[in-house]
Amino acid sequence: MEVLMSKLKRSDKIASIYRFYKRLKIKYVYRLKFVHPTFNIGGKCKISKDFQADEYSYVGNNCLIYPGVSIGRYTMLAQNVQIIGADHNYDIPALPTTFSGRPTLKKTIIGRDVWIGANSIIMAGVKICDGSIIAAGSVVTKDVEPFVIVAGVPAKFLRKRFDSDENELVHLNMLNGKILKNVRNKPVAIIN
Secondary structure, eight states, X not given: OHHHHHHHHTOHHHHHHHHHHHHHHHHHTSOOOEEOTTOEEXXXXXXXXXXXXXXXXXXXXXXXXXXXXXXXXXXXXXXXXXXXXXOSOOOOTTSOGGGSOOOOOOOEEEOTTOEEOTTOEXXXXXXXXXXXXXXXXXXXXXXXXXXXXXXXXXXXXXXXXXXXXXXXXXXXXXXXXXXXXXXXXXXXXXXX
């Protein structure tokens, strides 16, 4: 049985059929109308219906995404990522926070080819620029510059993603160019 499952997972035809049914689920179960047909979800999530996702973007299992969020092409959110917060008034004297209402939620913009690691929290209203990487478990409370790696609570700059401005420019030209043809990721082979 294990050998059969392995062969099925490696079949492009079966993968194509699976993706077709998954797109139907995204459209009719999640009711996401503003996502590209190549967008993918890795499992059960809670995503606002106004969510916008570009080509070949991905949201992992168990993510929670508030209203006003957009993600660019090739962007990946790992499992348990939350894009939340900034949704309670807390500065009204003589009124408990629970009764003080909610402010207008600011848009959260996540650029192209951004990778957000597992269990990260992105506070609503921040902008994460193209090519950035957010380390697993980080809490992003401020805007993130392009092509940088940030980590921690709160997230802070670790280093640049690329070792030269020239490599950064090459990557930016790719992002500004034609959409790349998807090469399906095959399951990782585990060596005993």
